[in-house]
Amino acid sequence: MSDHYETLGLSRDASQEEIRRAYRKLARKHHPDVNPSEEAADQFKRISHAYEVLSDEEKRRNYDATGDENGGAGFGGGFGGGFPGGFGGTFSDLFETFMGGAAGGGRGPASRARRGQDARVAVRISLRDAVFGSEQQLRLQTAVRCTRCEGSCCEPGTGPETCSTCQGQGVVQRQVRSVLGTIMAQEACPACQGFGTTLPNPCHECSGQGRVRDEQQLTLKIPAGVDTGTRIHLAGRGEAGPGGGPNGDLFVHVEVEEDETFKRDGDDLSTTITVPMAAAALGTTLTLDTLDGKHSVTLEPGTQPGHVEVLSGLGVTRLRSGGRGDLRVNVLVATPTDLTGEQKELLERLAELRGEEVVHGAAQHKGMFARIRENLKNL
Incomplete structure (x- = not known):
């Protein structure tokens, strides 16, 4: 062979x-x-x-x-598993061969029908699809059952015939030298390859395989809450088995693309907004674009940089358990730059009214401890 x-x-x-x-x-x-x-x-x-x-x-x-x-194990001409005389197997192989040959039955003919291979494919989806779930159209190059012979491997109207060499047993016997002497060993029939039957009229479409390669389109339902690394198992959607055997399974590996606006942390989402200094000081209401649409966010007066506003239930759907995580809005306060003369005067007037002074570019409030430090310097 x-x-x-x-x-x-x-x-x-x-x-x-x-x-x-x-x-x-x-x-x-x-x-x-x-x-x-x-x-x-x-x-x-x-x-x-x-x-x-x-x-x-x-x-x-x-x-x-x-x-x-x-x-x-093979029956080659070398030592293989350490046996002299041309037997290449192990002790278990030797006794299995010996007992099979003595009984005259052995393993019997093999079935042409075997399970198909499992298939694996990767799919990239958006963050929105991961949050809410979606349907994706997949196109797969795979093995499918031959429509001409319906997996029988034979031309329509014909069928397999019993092998004349092994009389349908799928195995033949031959003499093999071993440590136990000369024994009758069994091996797959070379005429029928161990199937016990031959195909005088193999299907012209699949060449006697019972399957052909073709492109298949599949609608994949992606559940809400998946993340990069999630594996979706579709039983029976893999490659068709040879000889009319059952299909293998299809495993879909999910990869979620990064979003420009929202970052994911488990079942929570986060985003960042920037507000002017005056709006943070006075308080304001903003309209934020979320994955669920527009949503109002109210900031209280005196909002500080680094403040996090939590919007409950606007995060990622929890896979298999229901409910959703939160959307965390990180607030940045923008300090004005390129001030006009009038704007500088207004800020200086504000600092004066608040009892602040500018020291090396940093605003200081003259509180009790500041006044104590100033008095100590003057002693």
Whole structure:
């Protein structure tokens, strides 16, 4: 059996993206619709099988470790697990092989129907969508059930036939030398690849895989309260399984874009407003644009820089528990600059009326302690 990496022309450390590109390139070249020769059809089957194994993380790990995508130990000509005589497995593999061969039954034929791979996709949403929830349209390149054969892998009106080599058992026996002597070992039937049946008339649309790659559109409902890192699990919306097997699952990873106006802290939001010095001193009412629309904010007279006005219930929806956090409005007080002569006189008059004096550019109020310090200096 040829090496799957060699079949796709890849190194053993190839990434999933490199595996996908190599498969698409070779599949287009050897597809029966493009190249009707029998040799191309066989090569297409090998390419498809190699891609099926290497694109599945678990099968690839098993294949890299044992040479078998199902995790079984190989029967190569080396020592492998430390047994002389050409047996490459462990003690458990050896006894399993021995008992299977003696019983004459073994593991039996494998099913062509297998569960499809899980799919993962990322989606970026606005802060508003995270606060209130939304619907997003996703377009996915994925494996879907073949509509021509409905997952049966056969041309319509035909079906699989019992393998004449293994008589439908899916396995054949051969002699293997081991530490226990020569035993009868079982291995997957090379004629039917362990399925117990062959496909004399494979579906022309999917080349006997029972599935094809296609673009699918999906409406994703994003619940209110999600945050960056939230994972949405959609059961049965992943890739269709080969041979009519069930679909895998779809996992959607959410990323919330930063907002220019509002910052998020858990279920709370915060924003900053700047008010003139006179408005902060006298008190004022402002109209603030929130995610819920316009909202009035009243500042009491004498509002200081750094004051935080809390607007309850205008924050982020609490995921799975209901209710919402708060909107925290941070107040900055703007000190006037580029004063005219008249404006300076007015401020100086205000400082005089309040008993303040300007010392090195800082306003000081002549309170009791200030007067004591001044008197001490004059002693």
